[in-house]
Amino acid sequence: MVMEAYCVRFVRGQATAITPDEALAVRGDLVWIHLPQIDDETRGWLHERAALDDYVVDALTATETRPRCEAFGEGAFLNLRGRSQAALDGDLLASVRIWAEKGRVFSVTRKSLIAVGMVKAEAKGGHLHDPGDLITAFAAAITADLDPDVAQLGDELDDCEERIDASRIFELRRTVSKVRIAAIGYRRFLSPQRAALEKLAALPGDWLGDDDRLHLAAAADRAARMAEELESIRERSALMHETLSDLRAEQIDTRSLVISIAALVFLPLTFITGLYGMNVANLPYAQEPWAFDAIAGLCAVIAAGVVIYFVQRHWFTR
Template identity: 30%
Template sequence: METTAAKISRISYGAEPGIRFALLLDGKGGCRQLDMAGMCAWKPADGVIWLHLERDHPAAAAWVNVEGRFDPLVSEALLEEETRPRVEPVEEGLLIILRGVCATSPEEAEEPHPDIDLVPLHLWVDVNRVVSLRDSGHYITALRDIRAALEKGKGPQRSGDLLALIGDKLVRDLEPVLDAMDEEVDELDEMIFHGDAGEVRERLKLLRRRSVQLRRYLAPQRDALSRIEHDDATWLVERDKLRLREVIDKLMRFIEYLDAIRDRTGILHDDLSTVISERIARNSNRLAALAALLLPPSVVAGLFGMNVGGIPGVNDTWAFIIIVAFVTISSVATLWVLRRIGWL
């Protein structure tokens, strides 16, 4: 039987157009959910608020441009479609763009599982507000886990704490993706010598493309998190920076892991090319050997099959047997020669 918290979470998640949820942190690890009226009535004195919006929804865009009271450049960056991970300090806050693993939403699957797509998460963080935006078609499990912790009273207590936790969870979700890629490399390594070459080549190509795509975003994400760690914002305490330092270290290991996967796929591709070349050479040798075996009969048949006069043995009853014996002896001799030179 479902708990009351689970029922509340399901009903309130995405109840307002363009707003996935709005939480008011109580400073003790818990939260209180707000509706649109509560969002508009919120004041900094009420505590830290966390708003999670749909970037591509008109209602969310209207709130960012009007109710959010952001600098126009900040509003434009928060609503931008194609972005790479980066961090920009603006007055007392930070404009942050990170990438997280896109998973299947609870509405589409009972058990969400991580995919290899990295989707943008736009953030504005200051001492009193954390505003996060993602596209409506995306689902990031990192935010779900933080929200579940807040509902249990075991979540972050400050904006800096929440930011560090978001970075930690985003990087954490990369690990199963990289593990799955590593297992696929091991599987392809076994398939090279016994599997279908076309299938192995196609999977290697996709795997290498995925590793390059992931690294394309993880390298700047590492730089972005490093910049957050070294920022002098007063709401980032030493504990938050320590957690970010651990996240950066883990992300660096993941980047090295991706480099290793990319190198392994390159080696496997070379091995596959070698195996295919050996198969082609072996088949070519077999065809050449078959042609050599058929050469004596072909020559004899060609000579005695000419429609001209003077062909010997036309009236000899033993001529056919002699020709067959000659062809057999020459074929056996050719076979022996081919075996001696290693073609068969």
């Protein structure tokens, strides 16, 4: 675990890689310790070497998490959700758990988050000076990474609305269902994530500057905007699904009407042919040479009459 940990020290914004033990000994400068896995070795290191409180360690290494923020002692625990290269247990988003106090920030993940790489790049650029800057970078990276995905969901739904056609019902329903599931999965975590960022921005403490609180509030507002967009996508997906279901029902009704008309056309014909097809004696005109032609002509006249009746009643256009 120590070999996999990512530890940097920030001196006047410039990031320098250090070992985990060196990170624990730093005083006065900002230190970021990122642990990319959760196992017994990680828990033991956080307990014994980092000397974090049991409550903090349990929060950092919890299996089931939701976005939240809690103040504890001189620091704060923050859980955020962002996109991962590999979804965990079917969730579209994976979590990053953050413990921040004056001069130190611990972050722990179970799956590699795309946002972690973005924050590392920002750290190398010399833009981070305090824990508030680092947490703000996490929040901004997560929302910036999610924004194109949310916009893509909206674009897919727009495309489906433009291509509504009876011949594409099954294709469109698959796409709409996929968009709706994704929107529900994202919104499930973005709404509490907004509340967590707003709570963190309002926490007392000198390790969060006024500019950090403004940036956190901006990140919370962006998360709220995405949550509202996802809610709109979810509602539009539901309406689109109902429209496609109505179109499918109308298609079935039309086909049922055609089948019913065909059945009504052939119903009297079936009666006549069935009657004269009985193997009994004394059927009228059964022995006449013109009987077959007469019955066939009668069937044709009846069929034509039924069709003309349906045309006049406009059954074929309903």
